[in-house]
Amino acid sequence: MKTVRPRHTGFCFGVRDALQLTADALRPGEQTVALGQVVHNARALEELERKGLGRTDQLPDAGGPQVVITAHGATPQLFQEALGRGLAVVDTTCPLVRRVQRHATELAEAGLPVTVVGDAAHAEVRAVVGWASERPGSEVVVVATEAEADQLPWREQRGVVSQSTFPQPRFQQIVSRLRLRSGSVEVRDTTCPVVNQRQREAVGGLLDEADVVYALRMQHERMSENWVPSLREYATWYQINGRRLGSRQVLMHPGPVNRGVELSGEVVDSPQAVITAQVEAGVVVRMAVLYELLAGARESQPDPDRPEIVKQLA
Ligand code: SF4
Numbered sequence: 001m002k003t004v005r006p007r008h009t010g011f012c013f014g015v016r017d018a019l020q021l022t023a024d025a026l027r028p029g030e031q032t033v034a035l036g037q038v039v040h041n042a043r044a045l046e047e048l049e050r051k052g053l054g055r056t057d058q059l060p061d062a063g064g065p066q067v068v069i070t071a072h073g074a075t076p077q078l079f080q081e082a083l084g085r086g087l088a089v090v091d092t093t094c095p096l097v098r099r100v101q102r103h104a105t106e107l108a109e110a111g112l113p114v115t116v117v118g119d120a121a122h123a124e125v126r127a128v129v130g131w132a133s134e135r136p137g138s139e140v141v142v143v144a145t146e147a148e149a150d151q152l153p154w155r156e157q158r159g160v161v162s163q164s165t166f167p168q169p170r171f172q173q174i175v176s177r178l179r180l181r182s183g184s185v186e187v188r189d190t191t192c193p194v195v196n197q198r199q200r201e202a203v204g205g206l207l208d209e210a211d212v213v214y215a216l217r218m219q220h221e222r223m224s225e226n227w228v229p230s231l232r233e234y235a236t237w238y239q240i241n242g243r244r245l246g247s248r249q250v251l252m253h254p255g256p257v258n259r260g261v262e263l264s265g266e267v268v269d270s271p272q273a274v275i276t277a278q279v280e281a282g283v284v285v286r287m288a289v290l291y292e293l294l295a296g297a298r299e300s301q302p303d304p305d306r307p308e309i310v311k312q313l314a
């Protein structure tokens with residue numbers, strides 16, 4: 001069996017650099033806090049916390065600890081406020097996020113109403129709105145769906161940027177709707193090329209190579225943070241559905257399935273899915289493993305290589 005893995009996995013360069021800058025800024029005996037979560041990865045976070053990194057959602061008072069701005073960036077107002085309070089700031093904003101901020105600022109300074117395509121609750125988008133709002137009288141709105149774009153008032157001219165991690169195909173769809181609400185549109189496609197490549201690779205070429213597609217359950221109920229913008233976005237980017245699953249591929253999943261999230265209902269119910277059989281077999285296999293570990297161990301001769309825990313269970 002050959003397992004096909006994406007060529008590009010792990011942290012993107014923006015997060016990797018942010019982690020390095022944060023780690024370099026930590027000094028024994030000196031307090032450092034991150035304004036928000038520096039990385040959506042529990043192990044990497046624990047490592048930084050072990051070295052002394054704290055977390056806050058508010059800018060500390062004057063005389064407070066050194067502050068890390070995450071890769072998502074922050075508003076210019078926040079940087080000014082930190083300066084005013086005399087706080088030391090470690091800015092780890094990703095250069096590609098800065099690019100979004102720069103384009104939004106340019107469009108606003110050119111006098112265009114600015115539309116940011118993205119999740120209004122996301123830290124990056126809040127910061128971009130802050131940058132685009134610097135110019136007095138500027139008009140900045142955020143839309144995440146075609147329906148929201150359809151609600152915008154008519155404008156003779158409009159400037160558009162995207163949240164870096166917004167799916168590029170959806171960005172283009174929303175832009176086409178914005179064109180119907182505007183005389184002319186200046187589009188700055190600020191979607192992140194790293195994310196675009198990974199999304200194309202994950203649900204495009206890579207899937208085509210597989211005979212068997214093994215999907216995993218999206219355990220969103222265990223997430224303490226919004227690690228994906230929303231389940232709707234997750235489904236848009238990664239869901240295995242009739243469009244993405246080849247007609248001869250076998251579909252596996254350990255169950256229970258989140259219908260409409262990692263798998264669409266149509267593929268779960270299709271003859272290609274062997275999920276029910278897989279779950280049934282899983283029970284038998286687990287029982288066999290337990291038997292081997294417990295009863296099997298009792299019946300067999302003592303085995304010095306058997307791990308201590310198994311010997312205790314037996
Ligand atoms: S913009 Fe792209 S490279 Fe930068 S942090 Fe976000 S995903 Fe990573």
